[in-house]
Amino acid sequence: MNKRQLLLQGVNLGMIITSALMIWKSMVLATGSESPMVVVLSGSMEPGFYRGDILFLYQPKTPAQTGDIIVFNTDDREIPIVHRIIKVHERAEGSPPRLDILTKGDSNWPDDRSLYPRGQLWLNTGHIMGKVVGFLPHIGRVTNIMNDYPWFKYALIAALGVVVVTSKEG
């Protein structure tokens, strides 16, 4: 394995990574959502969505409606939540008019007020990362395994590294 082959391998790897990044960023632009694909992490929307399902998001131009399934993040959370809008109050004035939004998971008993930061009663449009428009079952289960068992993630990366280094051709 000489220097030239090593460089070629490096360029190939770089191409794969940058292509993936370009596809992701194009999706961000096309959908208007900062995270156009998400993996369902909890069972609060069962039986519609299970852990490990993949959701496709889109930022619609029309204002939020009840019944929409949205992915939102409140200011103090790391991990966004996928729940359904159950109440909307839209102000008469303002451009665009302010929305007060309340959400609830389909299989949860109460509404989401206990999940919002202390003292916050409503979400608004700024909290919404996107509306769920597409669904793919089970594919995201790999992500769940990697989150629950970090050693699996490192083992996978190590295995991929070995494959890249030992493969003979570009």
Add this chain to the structure above:
Amino acid sequence: MSHSWLSRANALATFAGTVLAVVCLAVTATDYFHKSQPVLSCEFVGTEGLQKEFGHDRAHVVLNLTADLRSEFSWNTKQLFVFVDFEFATRKNARNQMVMWSANVLDKEHALIRVPTLRAQYPYALTDQGFGLRDREFNITVGWNVMPRVGALFTRRRTFAGLGPLPDEYFQPTAGRVRRPGSDEFVEVPTGGAEEDADPYYTDA
């Protein structure tokens, strides 16, 4: 090209992934051709109560809903999330829209929905962000979110406009006794009991 097990596994995985992706796209494309004829009717039975609470009004409304959504089920339909919206406008808010009832319909047999005394289920509540519910006109919109096995989600709605208005004065809620729309008379209606709070369509099976 080497014929090692690694390159075979690679080729197999790539082919399987491509085929799966194409099949998923084809499945979701079939949704476009599915025609549905939903049949719905909704009546405003009456108001069980109209309360002034701390900072806001609360209404207790009874509806009579029939929804035949069986034709919405295609082979790619996993479930319908059916919901009933109560909508009104006030001076402060151009749109107030709140779910008052919902059900998960998992199969075609359960998609014929009859709720003769439909009331708000916990935690749904008919409240204003002020005191604007007296004499308020309202619409009822029945929506069903079609959730597929694979592919695009969409929601269809049917609005029943101008069913109101709500009564023009506050009165304490009494279960089983509604004030008929547009009149002062009260009639007895079945209370429905705890079954109305439970989700009759979603089972763990």
